[in-house]
Amino acid sequence: MNEDELESEPHGPVLHNGVRFTGVAEDRLPDGTPVSLTTYVDGLEDGPDEEWCNDGTRRSEGQFQRGVPVGIHRTWGPEGNLSREVEFSDAGRILRRRGFDEAGEVTWEDAG
Template sequence: MRRIDIDDPEVDMDPGQRLLYRGELFTGEVEERLGGAVVSLETYADGVLHGPNQEWYKDGTLRSEGMARGGRPVGITRDWHPNGTLAAEREFAEDGLTMLSDREWDETGQPTRAWRKDGD
């Protein structure tokens, strides 16, 4: 799969907020680096976020992961605290518009929020 750096001077956005590379809608992976380390990796199709995406803290600890379809989140997305403890887990419907659940934890792993669309 083709991979580009988000900071490449040939990366741009069109008026519809689609990602362009060398003037064309981009399909492939887009990475962002900070001090030589990859801190973000996103997958695009025809200029729109579409596929897996991940972010890392500067030390390499996973910060977030999820899946997008047509620019919207689908399935389960997760965020982690800098210490590696799960911070949040959200579930989205396949339409990418409806959040089905939202759970959050503090840095010690204690639950701080739990919500489900059906009220459970």
């Protein structure tokens, strides 16, 4: 499903034709390069959520359960290097955050 075909309100469920959407929503450039992929169940993010830069390099990735972020969410910089990690509990509480330099070394870390 193309992401543009979905309807949403801030902090509300995602709908397709007025019904809570279950499935995968994708956004792609005209040449087919993926820009984003989000999985929904009953209108809530549930499963992988991924984004890519226009050149195809990974921008971010994470997992959701019933609209709540869980596990480790990662963000990459424009050069393709890991720049940030945020670890969430199963209830969506931030457990740990870490930042990285261009060489992949941890430059800061804090507990949630």
